[in-house]
Amino acid sequence: MKADLFEALSLNIAAHKACAVVTDIEAGSQILIGADTRIGDLKLKEEQLAVVNQLIVGDVSGQIDETNLFVRVYGPALRLIIVGAVHIAQALAPMAQLAGFKVTVIDPREAFVRAGRLSEVEALTDWPNEGMHKLQPDSRTAVVTLTHDPKLDDPALAAALRSKAFYIGSLGSNRTHAKRLARLTEDGFSERDLDRIHGPVGLDIKAKTPSEIAVSILGEIVATRRRAAA
Amino acid sequence: MHNVDADPLDRLTEWHAAGKKTALATVIKTWGSSPRPVGSHLAVSEDGDFAGSVSGGCIEGLVIEAALATITSGEPAQLEFGVTNDMAWEVGLACGGKVQVYVESIS
Known part of the structure; x- marks a missing residue:
């Protein structure tokens, strides 16, 4: 995880803002997706982004089916x-x-x-x-x-x-x-x-x-x- | 009173702010009766300090070793522990479950 992504994640968590870190667990690339933040080197397709947003709303972490993408959701408090x-x-x-x-x-x-x-x-x-x-x-x-x-x-x-x-x-x-x-x-x-x-x-x-x-x-x-x- | 579930990332933030090298382990998949759910974190500092958990304490030692190796190499790693894995049997993941853990450095 790159330092700038981690620092942005810390800030989101401290502010109780819902966000998710998506990781390609084979390539190691990542993106942080928050309401007003997007930081990272992982490119997501539209439909994958929609899945991530659903997971954020449901406060559920997990792998996106048939991909190497792992989504860790940090829900609001x-x-x-x-x-x-x-x-x-x-x-x-x-x-x-x-x-x-x-x-x-x-x-x-x-x-x-x-x-x-x-x-x-x-x-x-x-x-x-x-x-x-x-x-x-x-x-x-x-x-x-x-x-x-x-x-x-x-x-x-x-x-x-x-x-x-x-x-x-x-x-x-x-x-x-x-x-x-x-x-x-x-x-x-x-x-x-x-x-x-x-x-x-x-x-x-x-x-x-x-x-x-x-x-x-x-x-x-x-x-x-x-x-x-x- | 401190939220114990948020502890690993809070500690990681402190270590990172203090200029320490750190790594984060995350449960990415579980099978059967594994003790910690997907998303559970174990944070590790270069000094070997750690916070949080990825199991009931059975595999933390091995995950901390892997995290320290990741801090040195900068390369993320995937670890798998379960009853079919001799190593994990040795360290006692006796609950019959299986977990997959992703380990990455913060750099």
């Missing part, structure tokens, strides 16, 4: 938006970062944010509807609400339901969750919309402590993403 700088968030945020998520915690209660010791995590002290509007969740975003407080959770869930977020989870018992669904139904969401919300949140691993609950939530997020791609 996965994101996790956590509403509520509560105890579980303190565990969930760093775990999700380890697993490759760019994590943002939204909580207008500054004391919670300070108490949450979230120094390595982006924290917004906006109200959830404002925070969600700033963050614009997309199909590579997971949203989890943890506050139990309808004033904070409901607007975030409504914004998540109006987005393409691939995972929406909401902490609360069966009873709390049923009430929540009733409120969201009154707000005009259909049963099909509400089926997107995982609640009670997380895989059933009999989690008790905040960190165990974080494991169950992160497990459910990973399972949802990987099952959708399988």
Whole structure:
């Protein structure tokens, strides 16, 4: 790999921009294909370029059939938006970062944010509807609400339901969750919309402590993403 | 908290910025129950430091050797490891899978 291609790749990855490196594994020639970059000595045919662009969209690396061309796709960052700088968030945020998520915690209660010791995590002290509007969740975003407080959770869930977020989870018992669904139904969401919300949140691993609950939530997020791609 | 999956390229970027010679190994094909998916990276510096993985630890030693050879020669290489390969059997790719790895220097 030529130094200039590698340096451009580093910049794309640091900026969370989707891109791909295509390598002719017999000849050793390469090209970096990004939204606004194209660097390298490998020439691709139109139809090969179309395949590469498809692979970038699907975030799938692999060889192009019947060619020597290997495509390594570097997808944009996965994101996790956590509403509520509560105890579980303190565990969930760093775990999700380890697993490759760019994590943002939204909580207008500054004391919670300070108490949450979230120094390595982006924290917004906006109200959830404002925070969600700033963050614009997309199909590579997971949203989890943890506050139990309808004033904070409901607007975030409504914004998540109006987005393409691939995972929406909401902490609360069966009873709390049923009430929540009733409120969201009154707000005009259909049963099909509400089926997107995982609640009670997380895989059933009999989690008790905040960190165990974080494991169950992160497990459910990973399972949802990987099952959708399988 | 650091994203462990992004670690190899982050480290490679650091070494490269420090003026070190480096190489990158990438899993380009897998068969059967190989432990790391296509696209997995192992980054290697001229000092023999490494980050990331291309297997569950079974073939890393051989891939690092090949990476150091690539740093010297500048020539990319393709390596294949599997149960039919005596060498890999020796180093213990016992999962029954097979992997193909592409090794290239950054230069």
